[in-house]
Amino acid sequence: MGLFKSLKNANTDDNLHKGKDYVDASYKYWKLKIFQSVTRSLSTLVKLLAIGAFLGIGLLFVAIAFAIFLGDVFNSVILGYLAVGGLFLIISFGVFLFRRKIDTIIITKMAPKFFKK
Numbered sequence: 001m002g003l004f005k006s007l008k009n010a011n012t013d014d015n016l017h018k019g020k021d022y023v024d025a026s027y028k029y030w031k032l033k034i035f036q037s038v039t040r041s042l043s044t045l046v047k048l049l050a051i052g053a054f055l056g057i058g059l060l061f062v063a064i065a066f067a068i069f070l071g072d073v074f075n076s077v078i079l080g081y082l083a084v085g086g087l088f089l090i091i092s093f094g095v096f097l098f099r100r101k102i103d104t105i106i107i108t109k110m111a112p113k114f115f116k117k
Contacts, residue, residue: 063084067081
Protein backbone atom coordinates (compact mmCIF):
# COMPACT_ATOMS: atom_id res chain seq x y z
CA MET A 1 0.00 0.00 0.00
CA GLY A 2 2.87 2.41 0.69
CA LEU A 3 3.91 2.27 -2.97
CA PHE A 4 0.45 3.35 -4.19
CA LYS A 5 0.28 6.24 -1.71
CA SER A 6 3.67 7.53 -2.78
CA LEU A 7 2.69 7.28 -6.47
CA LYS A 8 -0.60 9.01 -5.74
CA ASN A 9 1.13 11.87 -3.90
CA ALA A 10 3.76 12.24 -6.65
CA ASN A 11 1.08 12.40 -9.37
CA THR A 12 -1.05 14.81 -7.35
CA ASP A 13 1.88 17.16 -6.75
CA ASP A 14 2.87 16.97 -10.42
CA ASN A 15 -0.69 17.65 -11.59
CA LEU A 16 -1.03 20.51 -9.14
CA HIS A 17 2.19 22.05 -10.49
CA LYS A 18 0.97 21.61 -14.09
CA GLY A 19 -2.36 23.19 -13.21
CA LYS A 20 -0.63 26.16 -11.61
CA ASP A 21 1.59 26.58 -14.69
CA TYR A 22 -1.49 26.49 -16.93
CA VAL A 23 -3.29 29.15 -14.87
CA ASP A 24 -0.18 31.36 -14.89
CA ALA A 25 0.23 31.00 -18.66
CA SER A 26 -3.48 31.73 -19.22
CA TYR A 27 -3.24 34.83 -17.03
CA LYS A 28 -0.24 36.13 -18.97
CA TYR A 29 -1.95 35.39 -22.30
CA TRP A 30 -5.15 37.25 -21.40
CA LYS A 31 -3.19 40.14 -19.94
CA LEU A 32 -1.31 40.47 -23.24
CA LYS A 33 -4.53 40.04 -25.26
CA ILE A 34 -6.28 42.80 -23.30
CA PHE A 35 -3.25 45.08 -23.71
CA GLN A 36 -3.31 44.45 -27.46
CA SER A 37 -7.04 45.21 -27.72
CA VAL A 38 -6.80 48.37 -25.64
CA THR A 39 -3.80 49.74 -27.53
CA ARG A 40 -5.39 48.94 -30.90
CA SER A 41 -8.62 50.66 -29.84
CA LEU A 42 -6.78 53.68 -28.46
CA SER A 43 -4.67 53.97 -31.60
CA THR A 44 -7.78 53.82 -33.79
CA LEU A 45 -9.51 56.44 -31.65
CA VAL A 46 -6.55 58.85 -31.82
CA LYS A 47 -6.27 58.43 -35.60
CA LEU A 48 -10.02 58.92 -35.98
CA LEU A 49 -9.98 62.10 -33.90
CA ALA A 50 -6.98 63.54 -35.76
CA ILE A 51 -8.41 62.79 -39.21
CA GLY A 52 -11.86 64.01 -38.13
CA ALA A 53 -10.46 67.28 -36.79
CA PHE A 54 -8.54 68.10 -39.97
CA LEU A 55 -11.43 66.98 -42.15
CA GLY A 56 -13.82 69.14 -40.13
CA ILE A 57 -11.60 72.20 -40.43
CA GLY A 58 -11.24 71.63 -44.17
CA LEU A 59 -15.00 71.19 -44.57
CA LEU A 60 -15.57 74.41 -42.62
CA PHE A 61 -13.36 76.41 -44.98
CA VAL A 62 -14.95 74.81 -48.06
CA ALA A 63 -18.42 75.58 -46.68
CA ILE A 64 -17.50 79.22 -46.03
CA ALA A 65 -16.00 79.59 -49.51
CA PHE A 66 -19.07 77.95 -51.08
CA ALA A 67 -21.38 80.23 -49.07
CA ILE A 68 -19.48 83.30 -50.28
CA PHE A 69 -19.65 82.00 -53.87
CA LEU A 70 -23.40 81.40 -53.58
CA GLY A 71 -23.76 84.84 -52.01
CA ASP A 72 -22.19 86.35 -55.13
CA VAL A 73 -24.48 84.27 -57.36
CA PHE A 74 -27.62 85.27 -55.39
CA ASN A 75 -26.36 88.86 -54.84
CA SER A 76 -26.89 88.30 -51.11
CA VAL A 77 -24.31 86.87 -48.73
CA ILE A 78 -27.07 85.95 -46.30
CA LEU A 79 -28.80 83.78 -48.90
CA GLY A 80 -25.49 82.08 -49.66
CA TYR A 81 -24.98 81.16 -46.01
CA LEU A 82 -28.60 80.03 -45.70
CA ALA A 83 -28.23 77.82 -48.77
CA VAL A 84 -25.12 76.16 -47.36
CA GLY A 85 -26.83 75.74 -43.98
CA GLY A 86 -29.81 74.15 -45.71
CA LEU A 87 -27.49 71.81 -47.61
CA PHE A 88 -25.94 70.69 -44.32
CA LEU A 89 -29.41 70.12 -42.85
CA ILE A 90 -30.40 67.97 -45.84
CA ILE A 91 -27.18 65.92 -45.54
CA SER A 92 -27.73 65.52 -41.78
CA PHE A 93 -31.30 64.36 -42.33
CA GLY A 94 -30.11 61.82 -44.92
CA VAL A 95 -27.50 60.44 -42.52
CA PHE A 96 -30.17 60.24 -39.82
CA LEU A 97 -32.48 58.26 -42.11
CA PHE A 98 -29.75 55.76 -43.06
CA ARG A 99 -28.13 55.49 -39.61
CA ARG A 100 -29.02 51.80 -39.14
CA LYS A 101 -27.56 50.89 -42.53
CA ILE A 102 -24.41 52.86 -41.65
CA ASP A 103 -24.17 50.96 -38.33
CA THR A 104 -24.49 47.64 -40.17
CA ILE A 105 -21.74 48.58 -42.62
CA ILE A 106 -19.38 49.67 -39.84
CA ILE A 107 -20.01 46.54 -37.75
CA THR A 108 -19.52 44.30 -40.80
CA LYS A 109 -16.21 45.97 -41.63
CA MET A 110 -14.89 46.02 -38.04
CA ALA A 111 -15.90 42.50 -36.92
CA PRO A 112 -13.15 40.63 -38.80
CA LYS A 113 -10.49 42.96 -37.37
CA PHE A 114 -11.75 42.63 -33.81
CA PHE A 115 -12.47 38.90 -33.80
CA LYS A 116 -9.50 37.67 -35.84
CA LYS A 117 -7.76 34.59 -34.47
